[in-house]
Amino acid sequence: MIKINVAEIKKRLVGKKDFSYELKPAELNITEADLPLTGTVTVKGTISNAGDVLLLEAMVEAMVNRTCGRCLKAFTGKSTAEVLEKFYPASAENIENDAFIYESDIVDLMEPIRESLLLAEPLQALCRIDCQGLCPVCGADRNKGDCGCDTTTVDPRLAALKQFIKN
Structure with missing residues (x-):
């Protein structure tokens, strides 16, 4: 748990406190x-x-083991998440159900940090921006070179539309 005492911050109108932590995944x-x-x-x-x-x-910031969504290679990539959250006092009225609250001048930062890191993970990670992926015919890695397969086949369900292009 990452807990910060905010008693001094609350005393001043423009009070702020900087922090820096290095955490193990289990701590989050x-x-x-x-x-x-x-x-x-x-x-x-x-x-x-x-x-x-x-x-x-x-x-x-964290390093994450990922699998490329195009070529299926395992790689390690950097994940960066920006956290911007409001914490309301527990005695506040009319706050949303999912809002973060704090009690007795202690703010627990673990949940917003954990959520932001998990939400920053892309649905389909790429090992590199120009990854060519796998050949849809033979399954060869197209990043290593051209396999020579003919990939210009047309889906038979769309073959009738090809007649419109000819006219």
């Missing part, structure tokens, strides 16, 4: 099934007084 309650992290998770940011709420601004 991230399992291998959630996100296959390697090494530590770096968190740097500030928490500041924004009147009736506290504002958390942070950057989270």
Whole structure:
């Protein structure tokens, strides 16, 4: 758990506190099934007084083991997440059900940091931007060279549309 005492921040209207942490995935309650992290998770940011709420601004960085969505190679890539969240006092009224709250001048940063890191993970990661992927005919890795397969076949369901192009 990452807990910060915000008593001094709340005393000043423009009070803020900088922080920096290096955490293990287990400290953020991230399992291998959630996100296959390697090494530590770096968190740097500030928490500041924004009147009736506290504002958390942070950057989270971690190295993640991934599989390329095109060529299926395993690789390790950097994941960066930006965290921007508001924390409301537990005594506040009319706050949303999913809003982050704090009690007795202690703010727990673990959940917003964990959520941001998990949500920053792309649905389809690429080993490199220009990855050519696998050949749809023979399954060869097109990044290593041309396999020579004819990939210009037309889906038989769309063959009738080809007549319109000829006219």
